[in-house]
Amino acid sequence: MVGEDNGRHPALFDVIGRLGGYLFLDPDSAREHIFSGLVHYPQGWHFSTALLDGFLRSAGDPPTGARLMDHYVLWCLATFGLLVLALIWAAQHVAGPLHPLRRVVLVIGVTALVLGAELPRLLVAGYPSEAFGLSLAVVLVALVARPLHRLREQLILVGALLIGIGFSYYLFLFPTGAMVLCWLVADRRRLRTRPGTVAIVAVVTAALAPLIALIGVLVAGQSEALAAPGGTPPVETYNTILGLGALVVAAVLVRTNLAESTWRRYLVALAVALLFSASMAAVNLANGTQPAYYFGKTAHLVIVVLTIGAAALARLLPVPPAPSTDSEPRRRPITGVVPAVATAALVTLAVLAGTGLVGWTGGFFHRNGGNGTWAKDWAGRDVRAVSRTASVTNTAYRNYPAIPGTVTLVLDKQGLQGYRESIFLSAMQGTSGQTEPGIYFQIYNEPARTAEILRRVPRPLRLIVADPAAQQAIDGALAADPALRDGLTVVPLKPTTPR
Template sequence: MPSEPITAPATPRRQVRSTASRRATPVGRALVLLAAAWLGPLLAYALGLAGLLPLVVLGLTAGLLRAGRTLLDRLVLAVALLVGALCAAALVFSIWPWGLHPVPVAGTALTVLLGIAARTGRRPRLPRVTVADLVPVGAAVAATVALGWPYLRADGVTGRLTYAMAGEDNSRHLATVEGIRAVGGYLFTDPDAAARIAPEGMVWYPQGFHVTAALLDTFLRSSTATGGPVDAFDHYLGWTLGAYALLLLAVAWAAGWIAGRQLDLARSLALTGAVTALCLGSELARFVVYGYPGETLGLALTAILVALVCRPVARTGTQLCLLGALCVGVGFAYLMFLPVVGVLVLAWLVRHRRSVRRRPVLLVAVALVTVPLAPLPSVAGLLFTRQVENVATGGGVAPRYDAFLALCALVGAGLLAGGLRLPVWRRYAGALAAALVFAVGFHAYFRVLGTDPRYYYGKALHLLLVVLLVGLGALALLLPPPWRAAGTRPGATGRILVAVAVVAAAVGVAGLPRGGGIFAQPFGARSTTWSAAWWSGTPARPRPAEVTARALAQAPVRPDTVDVVVSGHRREGYLSTLFLSTLRRTAGASAPAVYHLPLAEPARSAAVVAAVPGRIRFLAADDDAVGVVERLLAEQPELRDRVSLQRLR
């Protein structure tokens, strides 16, 4: 009897269809996510909601990280990663055809993040919000609002200029941000296009803050078009205050991260409050007064890096990426801190060389990006600017060494009380030593030059101050850990009251109520803190601000004409011209009429006509200024063909 052929049992059609769909699901899901990564930004841009996209990128980055225990840990580390990545990616944005347009930037960022999720198999996951997360955030927001209050309460552009003109650097940083928005990337990638908008000295200046602010501003506006001068000025002030809030948050977070299990909620409240109060009372408040947003961002990133070097995250790959991003961020934000950062990172690599060797591909990839990019602004500055000469310039500094001595003693007490037996605090001691050697080295450098320590020595002390504030968590080592001796501890209410008392003591020591304290500086006939002087209006410049506002309103821009404010008051014409040209986005074109000239009349006007070969319109702020220009034209009648005079009402 012939045998029947053996055949496989029939598979139900529904099962075949189900198996095929399961096989197609990963590809289909990837296509859907890729479409969402680009259609989402396109839709948000069309609806004017592109300002939400940076929050989406931040949330997705934090969700994909597997480092830190709390939501705040994830967000701080995500910010550090994104700032460094942006500084590197902006080199690409500067040369591709779309510039800083929100759609391609957000689409690319989301595509990369989704690719990382697919490669690692991770899904976005965030810890829940806790009260401990809210303490540093609330302190940073409250302190920033307090320090920014003069701007918030100011009446119109004249009122805000009154305070912004306390520091000339505000004009140059604003011009750089607007130049980056106009160029669509770093100024040095298109110096010819930037020449009219930004001063020449800013073309090769580290632009990490500026490119970050310019990109976020483009998202916020849902447009690459430049806003009006007043609107752009207000946005710049907002980004400056935002950078200061990030600094406060970074320092408080770093102090808590290093302290680790030594902190419970009450101690976290005490440490955060004390650190924030000392930041407000110290010279770090000067960053808002004089306008140092680049240094502000650089110090924030440095504080985070110090924390990660002392207490690394658990995953070596994540740690490598974070340190690489922070090195690039510091190099592009404020390159002066890069030597200390480099030493700390090298020490970490040597200390963890065994675990690093297990990730050779990632190590090489991070090194290929970090090693050439982190020092890029330094190398460019050495090649194309007078950077080395500028180190020995600037005003002198009068640091409060007694304040540094007090902080060193407090941190040292915690370290000697047992901290040096713990690896994390031994690493912190090494970081503190590096910052101290850096500051002492600058002091010795100026002594070798035969001059008193000057401007950049103060910057080295700022770094030392931040490292000391980060180390204040060592004071927790003087007390029993919160998980011991439970029967001898006060209750929750008592512990909170103790924390509040510690914060109040720090507020008093910092001199916040009345301007005294350990950081007080001489201001005229009295000594006070930068914060107290700022709140009282001591550095404010109401006259130049009022003249600038009048010129902005009464003298429309003329093509190929340089506007120069003239005033009978010394330095007033210089400041008004400087800020007027910045607000009109002509700071580069007007630079010959601003810099390296006398500050008083009539010598200044005579120097202006000699320095500017083209058309000049003098804007006279008062009758004395009118007389100065009229005498100049009477003495040199040939100037009337290219020089005109307008009296501001």
């Protein structure tokens, strides 16, 4: 898991567990323990996992260091598993009653689409909040397309899901809110039968669902991040949306499916997701950049909506003929079953090959020129080949425990290396609040970054040197301004004497 967010999220998970609540409720106290940019970050996932982690540990101490990272990784895996299960359920719910043969093909197909497209990147790059928000959005899309028979349960679930999305990843609150609005308009006559429930759920949802978004935009100025550059190259995203979208929309438009209101509602939800993603791309283009980071997030929403739509394809598969209803049923010849089973097998094989999970190619959704998928690249990685960032961070953690009141940072050959290593080390040591001045600023080139760290970080300051080039950068900065030596301690990554 190589994304630098895998250093920030465990710190937030840790601090919420130690302080026992949402950080935005007491931002002044929270800033002493965490990077200020995370105080108003949507914390629904971190709060939920910290709460569950506390139940699992019972009276045990909160995890720290390597144990903290172990717990974090396990919750990330559990969250991704929740997303897979939510998609499998949603596709079957939207499809309605299915023949077992169609159901088997649909479950395999949905799982293959999840693992063969870009969604496993949520694990690699460290996006557990987005994965959790997508899981809630998936369930909501299914309920909007095929509402529950009991209106009261439908209203309460939809309201709870909107609140959960708002607290965990409020970027998805805008399109899912629009989907719910479309459902309310379509079912307005039915809603008139439960005016009390509608009013109560509407008031509670309207008060809580946008709360975190309003705090983030009005207090923390997070709207500026919408134009953030970076993210994966969009070519694979376009492949997924265009290729899968063409198949799904064509299947929905077949008379068998389009005759049902469920699929007309599904098309509305898909149109909302596509419009929202296109709007985010327009924001990037208006700011002079190519569709980037948050466009990729909105594209993930489109991908999961299309994955649910695979149910339309499954409904078109042939099924074995129904048993005879004669008073003396005749034995059904095996030749009547073979065509349906053979078709299902071929379709399943085509899906597995097309998504790159089997076969000699990476499938339709290539991650890079190496014909690989995110899932295969992650699962096939040699876990014994520890990255330099992980090795440096772990060595620094073992050799140099945190000192109360002292800022500890790692300096490496490249500024970006030291930046990442310092993020992970501060998360493991529980010092993300103290290390902020030495980590978060827009200089990554050396020796300029080292000189800036020495100028801006309060003393006492301890620098862990992971490469001779880093020591040269320190020596050069101190030679230019000897006053920077005050309160400074410089130590090698591997001390010559045991500690």
